[in-house]
Amino acid sequence: xxSHTQYLTFNTASRREYINITTDVERAVSxxxxxxGLILVSAMHITAGVYINDAEDGLIAxxxxxxxxxxxxxxxxxxxxxxxxxxxxxLKNLLIGSQVVLPITAGKLDFxxxxxxxxxxxxxxxxxxxxxxxxxx
Amino acid sequence: xxSHTQYLTFNTASRREYINITTDVERAVSxxxxxxGLILVSAMHITAGVYINDAEDGLIAxxxxxxxxxxxxxxxxxxxxxxxxxxxxxLKNLLIGSQVVLPITAGKLDFxxxxxxxxxxxxxxxxxxxxxxxxxx
Amino acid sequence: xxSHTQYLTFNTASRREYINITTDVERAVSxxxxxxGLILVSAMHITAGVYINDAEDGLIAxxxxxxxxxxxxxxxxxxxxxxxxxxxxxLKNLLIGSQVVLPITAGKLDFxxxxxxxxxxxxxxxxxxxxxxxxxx
Numbered sequence: 001x002x003s004h005t006q007y008l009t010f011n012t013a014s015r016r017e018y019i020n021i022t023t024d025v026e027r028a029v030s031x032x033x034x035x036x037g038l039i040l041v042s043a044m045h046i047t048a049g050v051y052i053n054d055a056e057d058g059l060i061a062x063x064x065x066x067x068x069x070x071x072x073x074x075x076x077x078x079x080x081x082x083x084x085x086x087x088x089x090x091l092k093n094l095l096i097g098s099q100v101v102l103p104i105t106a107g108k109l110d111f112x113x114x115x116x117x118x119x120x121x122x123x124x125x126x127x128x129x130x131x132x133x134x135x136x137x
Numbered sequence: 138x139x140s141h142t143q144y145l146t147f148n149t150a151s152r153r154e155y156i157n158i159t160t161d162v163e164r165a166v167s168x169x170x171x172x173x174g175l176i177l178v179s180a181m182h183i184t185a186g187v188y189i190n191d192a193e194d195g196l197i198a199x200x201x202x203x204x205x206x207x208x209x210x211x212x213x214x215x216x217x218x219x220x221x222x223x224x225x226x227x228l229k230n231l232l233i234g235s236q237v238v239l240p241i242t243a244g245k246l247d248f249x250x251x252x253x254x255x256x257x258x259x260x261x262x263x264x265x266x267x268x269x270x271x272x273x274x
Numbered sequence: 275x276x277s278h279t280q281y282l283t284f285n286t287a288s289r290r291e292y293i294n295i296t297t298d299v300e301r302a303v304s305x306x307x308x309x310x311g312l313i314l315v316s317a318m319h320i321t322a323g324v325y326i327n328d329a330e331d332g333l334i335a336x337x338x339x340x341x342x343x344x345x346x347x348x349x350x351x352x353x354x355x356x357x358x359x360x361x362x363x364x365l366k367n368l369l370i371g372s373q374v375v376l377p378i379t380a381g382k383l384d385f386x387x388x389x390x391x392x393x394x395x396x397x398x399x400x401x402x403x404x405x406x407x408x409x410x411x
Binding site: 001036037038051052053054056057058059061062063065066070095096097100101102103105110111112114115135136137 | 138140142175177179180181182183207208214215216217218219224227228230231232234235236238266268270272
């Protein structure tokens with residue numbers, strides 16, 4: 001069995017941002033030398049997400065508006081009694097999901113035609129990380 | 138380490154449909170010859186879901202009504218400026234989830250008494266695929 | 275390849291409860307002898323969740339209130355025609371997620387500074403299980 005671990009680092013200019021990391025994941029697959037296996041791509045923070053969807057700007061705007069409608073920024077969350085102001089980001093993380101597992105077949109990311117991996121920042125403007133962990137042979 | 142890859146194909150008659158694929162996953166486990174391992178079951182499209190829940194028709198109707206309340210069909214999504222009409226299906230995919238990872242123990246799917254794996258079609262009437270990827274020994 | 279399987283058992287006093295199981299997962303990693311690998315932590319029931327988030331009581335109250343706003347207890351779900359009263363718990367399971375996959379690096383759970391694994395009971399007061407399945411080397 002082979003394994004391979006990489007950490008991606010983000011420090012977004014905006015509070016919320018959506019970053020296509022598919023190329024980074026493909027590079028990790030190539031670096032790993034794994035031809036059949038699984039990749040975990042998981043946010044190491046609880047106010048960010050990782051999801052699979054389309055690289056289309058309109059859809060990204062829809063995802064952002066939808067997540068903020070279902071888990072709105074600002075309301076008086078209980079969590080804010082700690083001095084934090086990011087209760088919404090914790091809930092957006094649960095709504096969108098904070099990790100995906102991807103298949104490697106014949107040395108490549110085994111994706112459908114429109115699948116792309118995104119990092120979703122819900123409380124940025126500081127350094128955050130994503131782990132890419134590959135196991136296989 | 139052993140690995141095994143299968144693709145399930147769907148072409149539903151309706152826009153939205155919920156299909157129990159537990160038997161297909163169990164067959165893949167059997168075909169793989171893996172006795173201890175993990176199975177990734179993941180939609181290869183971004184307008185479909187894969188989830189674990191109950192094989193009960195009332196509940197399936199509840200899931201469909203709920204998903205359409207939280208991410209409604211039809212509103213004027215930004216994504217629709219591309220000519221698409223399936224913005225809701227992309228959001229339903231994020232709400233319900235598009236993949237599950239299942240345990241194999243002693244050569245069998247290690248499930249609780251009521252767990253079943255479902256394919257959730259949110260924008261059907263065309264050919265779509267799910268990957269079943271098994272690794273283990 | 276090594277594998278390791280453990281089952282955690284819960285029987286909560288309340289209908290809904292949120293239990294930090296990070297220590298249990300860390301013990302499973304240690305028991306497994308795996309230094310590089312993946313851990314699946316998955317509810318074996320369809321009315322419970324497993325998620326990664328913060329060990330902060332205010333946030334846990336926010337998660338509970340939010341899940342009950344998005345998938346409310348009580349309404350007349352179709353599922354209740356079977357005699358059940360837990361339609362909300364099935365939907366909360368889909369909203370919050372019922373499983374996570376965690377990385378093991380250098381023999382330890384490879385987590386960010388605030389990540390904790392929680393068992394979320396949405397329909398308790400009876401015995402329920404979570405599977406912890408580790409594969410790696």
